[in-house]
Amino acid sequence: MPDDVIPSEEIHKEPETPNATHAEDEVVEACRERFPTAVFHDSHGQAVVYVDRGEWHGMAAFLRDEQRFTQCLDVTVVDHLGDEVRLAVEGVTPERFEVVANFLSHPRNRRIRTICEVPLDDPTVPSITDLYPGISFGERESYDLFGITFDGHPELTRILMPDDWVGHPLRKDDAPARVPVAFKGTGTPR
Amino acid sequence: MTERTVTGLPPAESARLERQTDEGAQEMRHVEREMVLTGGLWPEDDQTMIVNMGPQHPSTHGVLRVMMELDGETVLRVKPVIGYLHTGMEKTGEELTYVQGGTNVTRMDYLAPLSNETVFALAVERLLDLELPPRATWMRTLLCEISRLESHLLFQATNGMDIGALSMMIYGWREREEVLRYKETVTGLRMNHNFIRPGGVAADMPDGWEQATLDLCDLVEKGMRDYEDLLSENPIWLERLVGVGPITTDQALALGASGPILRSTGFAWDLRKAQPYLAYDEVDFDVIYTQNGDCYDRYLIRLHEIRESLKIIRQCVERMPAGDYRIQDRKITPPPRARIDESMEALIHHFKLFTEGFRVPAGETYVAIESPRGEIGCYLASDGTGKPVRMHIRGPSFYNLQTMDAMVPGSMVADAVAIISSIDPVMGEVDR
Numbered sequence: 001m002p003d004d005v006i007p008s009e010e011i012h013k014e015p016e017t018p019n020a021t022h023a024e025d026e027v028v029e030a031c032r033e034r035f036p037t038a039v040f041h042d043s044h045g046q047a048v049v050y051v052d053r054g055e056w057h058g059m060a061a062f063l064r065d066e067q068r069f070t071q072c073l074d075v076t077v078v079d080h081l082g083d084e085v086r087l088a089v090e091g092v093t094p095e096r097f098e099v100v101a102n103f104l105s106h107p108r109n110r111r112i113r114t115i116c117e118v119p120l121d122d123p124t125v126p127s128i129t130d131l132y133p134g135i136s137f138g139e140r141e142s143y144d145l146f147g148i149t150f151d152g153h154p155e156l157t158r159i160l161m162p163d164d165w166v167g168h169p170l171r172k173d174d175a176p177a178r179v180p181v182a183f184k185g186t187g188t189p190r
Numbered sequence: 191m192t193e194r195t196v197t198g199l200p201p202a203e204s205a206r207l208e209r210q211t212d213e214g215a216q217e218m219r220h221v222e223r224e225m226v227l228t229g230g231l232w233p234e235d236d237q238t239m240i241v242n243m244g245p246q247h248p249s250t251h252g253v254l255r256v257m258m259e260l261d262g263e264t265v266l267r268v269k270p271v272i273g274y275l276h277t278g279m280e281k282t283g284e285e286l287t288y289v290q291g292g293t294n295v296t297r298m299d300y301l302a303p304l305s306n307e308t309v310f311a312l313a314v315e316r317l318l319d320l321e322l323p324p325r326a327t328w329m330r331t332l333l334c335e336i337s338r339l340e341s342h343l344l345f346q347a348t349n350g351m352d353i354g355a356l357s358m359m360i361y362g363w364r365e366r367e368e369v370l371r372y373k374e375t376v377t378g379l380r381m382n383h384n385f386i387r388p389g390g391v392a393a394d395m396p397d398g399w400e401q402a403t404l405d406l407c408d409l410v411e412k413g414m415r416d417y418e419d420l421l422s423e424n425p426i427w428l429e430r431l432v433g434v435g436p437i438t439t440d441q442a443l444a445l446g447a448s449g450p451i452l453r454s455t456g457f458a459w460d461l462r463k464a465q466p467y468l469a470y471d472e473v474d475f476d477v478i479y480t481q482n483g484d485c486y487d488r489y490l491i492r493l494h495e496i497r498e499s500l501k502i503i504r505q506c507v508e509r510m511p512a513g514d515y516r517i518q519d520r521k522i523t524p525p526p527r528a529r530i531d532e533s534m535e536a537l538i539h540h541f542k543l544f545t546e547g548f549r550v551p552a553g554e555t556y557v558a559i560e561s562p563r564g565e566i567g568c569y570l571a572s573d574g575t576g577k578p579v580r581m582h583i584r585g586p587s588f589y590n591l592q593t594m595d596a597m598v599p600g601s602m603v604a605d606a607v608a609i610i611s612s613i614d615p616v617m618g619e620v621d622r
Binding site: 043044045046048070071072073074076077078079080083084085086087098100102104106109111113132133134135136137138141145158159160161162169170 | 272273276278280281316317319443444445446447448457459464465552553554555556558565567569571573574575579580582584588589591592621622
């Protein structure tokens with residue numbers, strides 16, 4: 001059993017500086033070469049790539065297959081309806097929703113975040129579950145709470161809310177207390 | 191005879207039956223032979239049974255519902271159904287100011303609340319580009335490790351309970367109780383502390399904390415020897431856990447696993463070491479990892495991580511720097527209570543901070559730390575007001591639950607209980 005304990009120096013032999021994500025680094029350069037329309041942003045020292053919806057899947061495939069990003073840790077959505085000030089990134093046309101995916105590369109010990117803008121009238125994004133099966137729950141949660149459809153997801157059903165729930169509760173225009181209740185004598189649900 | 195593995199007779203049994211010289215046995219039709227061996231008709235391939243385990247089941251750690259497709263006692267497929275504890279905490283997070291936010295996130299992973307508070311506070315501080323005084327950083331390191339201790343001790347207890355080692359349950363709760371008592375002396379509450387806040391921590395360490403911390407370490411270490419004596423070499427324990435629920439590194443990575451599940455597959459990934467935050471780059475500790483990826487390894491990793499946590503805690507006691515425990519910016523942290531009676535500015539700052547909070551410049555960030563269960567991340571988007579536009583917590587249990595797909599199929603129902611236990615999910619964090 002004690003041989004389970006391995007001195008830490010032997011594990012991470014080549015420590016790279018954490019969060020060393022500047023606009024000039026090699027991953028960003030490679031992405032820029034492959035996806036000329038992608039926009040880069042240095043968000044408090046973290047590399048962020050704004051991609052078009054059409055390139056969402058291609059970017060994930062590129063990150064996984066060519067840039068050794070081993071895990072997609074998280075997918076989430078931001079609803080920007082009614083923002084007082086919105087972060088303005090040059091070259092990005094803001095839409096109501098932003099779908100955010102966080103990638104981690106274990107061999108290179110670094111992260112990258114991809115964001116795509118999604119309008120309200122066509123809230124669809126290609127699913128990346130074929131590349132990263134572990135993101136299935138994240139995409140289901142985003143669908144459940146924001147109503148973003150992930151094209152190609154094998155089982156895009158509600159995950160946190162009940163199956164018969166109407167609406168997507170984390171949208172800013174979805175009032176959390178608006179639950180239809182049929183009070184006695186009123187006839188119709190409120 | 192065709193080879194049958196999951197349904198029907200195993201090849202060895204069939205061969206044994208073929209060899210029987212008894213005329214009666216030879217004349218029996220195949221189905222009848224199976225009746226002799228199994229005491230009943232073996233279900234055909236399309237006659238599998240769907241069984242719901244949970245949402246109210248002692249082994250599912252809260253309200254996890256697991257749908258299992260069974261063939262006899264073998265699990266063919268498994269599907270976790272979650273959402274029973276969904277209380278809309280991320281929606282609530284959008285309604286609370288950054289000062290109040292800690293009270294919300296601390297209730298997510300209620301077994302390691304201080305990790306949640308830390309990741310939230312770090313995310314807010316990154317948006318504000320704040321630099322913390324060293325004492326605040328070291329206190330956070332100490333408290334995060336206390337949290338890890340608490341969580342892993344409770345894992346030992348519940349894991350023992352699920353496997354049937356009931357005395358282990360008592361032992362684990364015994365030590366955890368002492369950890370909670372210690373946390374009460376430091377933070378004022380046993381759980382849901384809201385002690386680690388943007389800008390530092392809520393209060394300084396109490397008098398005599400050094401000795402209290404060291405006493406706690408000794409006590410937990412003594413308890414750990416009990417666990418090891420009781421379980422690590424126990425033949426029943428080994429029989430129940432070794433080789434059960436195996437998972438490979440590739441599977442774990444693909445399914446989004448992190449923490450002890452990933453480390454049990456021989457992949458030494460620990461954010462404390464790989465991407466150090468707080469004061470983890472200054473303390474000496476080892477990353478525990480094992481090679482087999484089974485339930486026993488996950489038990490072992492959590493057991494040894496307790497020891498590493500104790501190591502870090504002792505170093506924190508030894509090297510705790512003097513100084514301030516929070517930044518002295520009255521726009522972020524409140525003035526001392528005594529100042530409010532004498533200074534009008536202090537009163538105004540106090541009032542503004544606790545009614546409106548502070549404004550955070552527009553931006554977005556993702557901060558991840560190593561919680562006892564794996565990578566806990568906080569994605570925070572701000573629109574320049576006092577409340578976040580989006581406060582999302584990437585719960586490690588939420589994604590770790592998916593590894594059931596790789597671990598459970600092919601095992602027995604009783605093993606499924608052991609596997610769920612070894613994932614160590616906290617439903618508060620899964621459902622949020």
